[in-house]
Amino acid sequence: MSGNIVIGGGTGFVGKHLINALKNKNYAITVISRMPGPQHISWNDLNKSGLPQGTFAVVNLAGQNVMDFKQRWSAGFKQNVFNSRINTTSALAKAINEASVKPQAFISMSGVGAYKPDKSTQYTESSHVSNFDFFSKLVLEWEKATSLNNEAQKQCRVVSIRSGVVLGRDGGMIKQLYLPFFLGLGGPIGDGSQFLPWIHIADLVNLIIFAIENNKVKGIINGVAPSPCTNKEFSNAFAKALRRPACIPVPKLVFNIMLGNDRAKMVTEGQKVLPQRAQELGFKFQYPTVSEACLNIVK
Numbered sequence: 076m077s078g079n080i081v082i083g084g085g086t087g088f089v090g091k092h093l094i095n096a097l098k099n100k101n102y103a104i105t106v107i108s109r110m111p112g113p114q115h116i117s118w119n120d121l122n123k124s125g126l127p128q129g130t131f132a133v134v135n136l137a138g139q140n141v142m143d144f145k146q147r148w149s150a151g152f153k154q155n156v157f158n159s160r161i162n163t164t165s166a167l168a169k170a171i172n173e174a175s176v177k178p179q180a181f182i183s184m185s186g187v188g189a190y191k192p193d194k195s196t197q198y199t200e201s202s203h204v205s206n207f208d209f210f211s212k213l214v215l216e217w218e219k220a221t222s223l224n225n226e227a228q229k230q231c232r233v234v235s236i237r238s239g240v241v242l243g244r245d246g247g248m249i250k251q252l253y254l255p256f257f258l259g260l261g262g263p264i265g266d267g268s269q270f271l272p273w274i275h276i277a278d279l280v281n282l283i284i285f286a287i288e289n290n291k292v293k294g295i296i297n298g299v300a301p302s303p304c305t306n307k308e309f310s311n312a313f314a315k316a317l318r319r320p321a322c323i324p325v326p327k328l329v330f331n332i333m334l335g336n337d338r339a340k341m342v343t344e345g346q347k348v349l350p351q352r353a354q355e356l357g358f359k360f361q362y363p364t365v366s367e368a369c370l371n372i373v374k
């Protein structure tokens with residue numbers, strides 16, 4: 076397959092991996108970014124001129140980094156976290172509505188924050204979701220922002236990928252944990268019994284491409300590995316892959332102080348999420364278990 080894929084926020088961690096994989100499949104790429112660059116257009120260009128001609132699919136990865144430790148969890152920062160996802164997604168939905176030739180698919184990132192943290196419930200795409208805190212509201216609004224008008228809906232599939240924490244050497248959580256774990260100073264957060272929904276970067280990239288290319292993929296799809304693990308199991312697997320101990324637990328209070336209570340919940344609490352739809356649709360995970368994922372990451 077080939078064609079042009081438009082990627083909002085394609086300059087980030089997931090975007091760089093996705094672009095490499097798409098180029099290997101001979102797709103052309105247009106990135107929508109706040110910064111100029113080769114094959115870049117700005118959000119302003121999109122609003123003014125719409126989607127580039129011949130757009131085969133649209134992917135949105137844009138969003139202010141929630142786990143930027145330098146940023147205080149202030150009302151202004153929260154607004155930025157919210158607007159950077161909802162406004163970019165709405166701008167892309169509007170551009171698809173207005174395109175004379177519609178792309179085949181609109182894939183947007185979303186998060187597992189839609190599911191209430193719990194130690195016993197197993198969540199799938201058919202589980203009930205509600206607006207119970209900042210992140211659940213964010214996820215529900217983010218997914219709503221993908222809505223297309225009636226005519227566009229008939230021609231363009233819309234997919235929201237509720238992604239777990241993305242594990243890869245060069246970005247996201249691993250980038251922040253690598254040094255402490257490498258120095259043998261890593262360990263679980265609190266007692267480590269909270270779930271940590273996760274997916275290896277290669278599997279997330281393959282899932283996005285699967286959603287672009289497979290016309291059966293539509294609606295919500297959980298972007299998580301098929302073997303859920305707890306925070307402690309992840310810490311042990313990562314430390315073992317690095318041949319280090321993982322015996323220094325970090326009290327939850329440290330994260331509450333460092334990140335703010337709301338944001339700390341992303342790591343001090345967690346959900347057991349299963350990729351039911353991806354598996355029903357025949358998607359194959361390259362890294363189904365956290366030990367395989369961690370071994371690959373430290374290679």
Ligand SMILES: NC(=O)c1ccc[n+]([C@@H]2O[C@H](COP(=O)([O-])OP(=O)(O)OC[C@H]3O[C@@H](n4cnc5c(N)ncnc54)[C@H](OP(=O)(O)O)[C@@H]3O)[C@@H](O)[C@H]2O)c1
Nearest residue numbers: 084086087088089108109137138139159184238240241247
């Ligand atoms: N990484 C994870 O573990 C994870 C887990 C679940 C969901 N997600 C979601 O998946 C998406 C991609 O994740 P990622 O790890 O690749 O993120 P990332 O590395 O932080 O990159 C996101 C991109 O968003 C753009 N961006 C940042 N702030 C923005 C703002 N205020 N307004 C408009 N655009 C802005 C940036 O592009 P420019 O600077 O070029 O504009 C940036 O390169 C994000 O929406 C994230 O919330 C990620």
